[in-house]
Amino acid sequence: MSPCLCGYSGGFMIDMKFIRENAELIRKNLQDRGNKLNLDELLGMDEERRKLIKKAEELKFKRNVDSEKIAQLKKEKKDADALIKEMKEIGDEIKKLDGELGVYEKKVNDMLLLIPNIPDPSVPVSTDPKDNREVRTWGKKPEFDFQPRPHWDIGEALGILDLGRASKITGAHFAIYKGLGAKLERALINFMLDLHIDKHGYKEIWPPILVNRGCITGTGQLPKYEEDMYRCDLDDIFPIPTAEVPLTGFHKDEVLEEKDLPVYYTAYTPCFRREAGSYGKDTRGLLRVHQFDKVEMVKLTKPEDSDAEHEKMVQNAEEVIQLLKLPYRVILLCTVEIGFSARKCYDLEIWAPAQNRWLESSSCSNCGDFQARRLNIRYRKKDGKTELVHTLNGSGIALARTFAAILENYQQKDGSVIVPDVLKPYMGGVDVIK
């Protein structure tokens, strides 16, 4: 294993063996995900790599044996010059082979980091997003005796949202919350955190929101999605696109105790996304801003528990929306839609009546051992052996679209917005924003 320049030190070589032995499975996975990676190129480079390993290792064996002979000769005060001369030549040859080998290892590793996780059998196989499966819906879409207005109109009119002025201080696609809008955002954050901490048993973490390349390569956003991230070039660190990165990377290179699993973490953080490739899409209001707030949930579990823990996590996210009394649906994503690191993913979408559409507000993924392998997070079992943990992450939930959904679902004819009951204690007695 030779770590790449970024300080990434995960155990990706395990992957290569699996890929070699399950080439067709991987090929199908790439196809199902609509991924164009050239698997044959990878397999070919791996074969070259292994040939070089074999050659180099044979020579190293000889070097080790003869070095011991030299030590023995010297001990007996005998002449070892001839052998030393021969070893010098072998040493040069080894160096040459290792150099070649390094080139292939780097190529293989670079490509391995681009192989996505293998979906769970319960995931619908399709390259068409239409084949996402609606699992359940909750709540009733509100009916208005007036034409409901979109959140950007409501927010601007109430003076709680400023969607234009941010271009003066940052650029397009950034939002400013003002007055009771800022307070509502803060109320949502606190409400969600308290729910997950006090009722669902998560431990609150307040992490760095700048992360290094190794950590974010471990969670899988790199190397594939580098253009979607902001980067601090001078230090090669990145503002996080989601708190999943620091929360999952928290235990990088650690061996956990079995009795300590599962681990539940939650954190509020802002999230930063360049949204490259989506210019002109959802440009209005809060739908696709480059900085948004999110409360995130992360779990580290034993492999046999991850599916059940995943379902529980989805319910934890659903409860947020239920308590806010917003209509939503749960979607099981098909193969082309699930994230790079995920083997199964549910999206929660909240109804936005003025736009007559669903807004994706949470994504709950089971990543299996994919991230754990890249981050080298294991746990020690009763028999003393170590095994990779499973990692899960889910939004609990994303704020911007929830904020938008509240404005649209709770709007009244006079332009005011009723504060959802559960948020009232967090709003200092304000029950209507007007």
Place this chain on the structure above:
RNA sequence: GGAGAGGUGGCCGAGCGGUUGAUGGCACCGGUCUUGAAAACCGGCAUUGACGCAAGUCAAUCGUGAGUUCGAAUCUCACCCUCUCCGCCA
């Protein structure tokens, strides 16, 4: 940013050019003893890769990378991280 000290197996901690993948302790697993447990004693206990049906053989790994050497945990250089002191700063 400057000056020092240090980074060794799950943890602690020896080693400072030639069977050292690495003494020892703790933890963990198995056993003896015990009514049971503890203690004591005995044994086991790193990871990854290549080859192999397998048993296994070989290679690599002592922060990371490069160098010196026939041979490096041990010597040299660069970088990263941790700690202490100084400076700067919210």
